[in-house]
Amino acid sequence: MGATITQVIALDHHDRLSSLTMMLGGGLDIDFDANIERVMRGEPTLDGLPGPQQPFLDALALMNQPAEGRAAEVAKRVSKWRILSGTGVPFDDAEYARWEERAIDHAGGALTEPYAHYSLTLPPPGRAAELRDVTVPTLVIQAEHDPIAPAPHGKHLAGLIPTARLAEIPGMGHALPSSVHGPLAEVILAHTRSAA
Numbered sequence: 001m002g003a004t005i006t007q008v009i010a011l012d013h014h015d016r017l018s019s020l021t022m023m024l025g026g027g028l029d030i031d032f033d034a035n036i037e038r039v040m041r042g043e044p045t046l047d048g049l050p051g052p053q054q055p056f057l058d059a060l061a062l063m064n065q066p067a068e069g070r071a072a073e074v075a076k077r078v079s080k081w082r083i084l085s086g087t088g089v090p091f092d093d094a095e096y097a098r099w100e101e102r103a104i105d106h107a108g109g110a111l112t113e114p115y116a117h118y119s120l121t122l123p124p125p126g127r128a129a130e131l132r133d134v135t136v137p138t139l140v141i142q143a144e145h146d147p148i149a150p151a152p153h154g155k156h157l158a159g160l161i162p163t164a165r166l167a168e169i170p171g172m173g174h175a176l177p178s179s180v181h182g183p184l185a186e187v188i189l190a191h192t193r194s195a196a
Contacts, residue, residue: 001025001120002022002023002024002025003022003023003024003025003026003149003157004025004028004120004122004123005120006020006021006022006025007022007027007028007123007128007131008028008123008127010131010134010136010138010161011127011130011131011134014134014135014136017136018136018137018195018196019136019137019138019139019191019192019195019196020134020136020137020138020139021138021139021140021141021188021191021192022138022139022140022141022157023140023141023142023143023154023184024141024143024146024148024149024174025149025153025157026049026149026153026156026157027128027131027153027156027157027160028123028125028127028128028131028160029047029125029126029128029129029160030047030049030125030153030156031046031047031125032052032122033122034046035047035049035051035052036051036052038051039051039052039057040057049152049153049156050150050151050152050153052147052148052149052150053147053148053150054147055083055084055086055147055173056084056147056148056174058083059080059083059084059147062076062079062080062083063076063080063113067111069111070104070109070111073100073104073111073113074097074100074101074104075097077096077100077113078093078096078097078100081096081175081177082096082175083147084147084148084173084174084175085173085174085175085177086145086146086147086171086172086173086174086175087145088144088145088170088171088172088173089171089172089173089177089179089180090177090179091175091177091179092177092178092179095177095178096177128160131160131161132160132161132162134161134162134163134164135162135163136163136195137163137191137194137195138158138161138163138164138165139164139165139167139187139188139191140154140155140157140158140161140164140165140166140167141154141166141167141168141169141184141187141188142154142155142166142167142168142169143168143169143172143173143174144168144169144170144171144172144173145171145172145173146172146173146174147173147174148174149174151168154166154168165191167187167191169183169184169187170183172184
């Protein structure tokens with residue numbers, strides 16, 4: 001949802017931006033809900049771009065399974081992230097367990113994973129046409145193995161914005177293990193420096 005929210009900010013509050021970075025998402029013109037329903041029925045997507053892949057559907061199924069107690073909840077969340085990370089980069093279960101333990105502590109010990117962004121009302125796909133008027137320097141990051149917005153969604157999104165350039169992080173999926181922090185930070189910092 002971050003890439004979607006960022007596109008809306010670029011449309012409605014462009015005067016407050018000095019640069020724009022989006023990753024792991026698709027363009028406003030993509031009907032994600034309709035596409036995932038079609039993928040689950042074995043039908044092609046409406047827009048010709050690849051729909052969410054099986055690992056994402058597996059992660060969704062896992063997220064809907066109950067977990068008894070904190071340890072089981074942490075293990076379930078780590079398993080979800082391992083699925084979404086893919087096999088292109090190293091994944092450290094202990095690292096993600098520490099992050100999820102901190103998230104639970106931050107939530108006051110609540111074991112229900114927050115899903116508020118799933119209830120966000122998406123903007124109408126027609127607003128995507130407005131992206132051609134975005135003039136702020138824009139970076140779109142495509143993760144090579146993202147099962148939610150697989151390639152070429154990043155390329156498609158970058159094509160909607162005249163000032164956008166595309167960067168791909170090899171091996172990255174829809175998770176941010178420490179193995180991708182360095183390459184990701186480098187490309188974002190280079191973009192923000194050039195936009196300054």
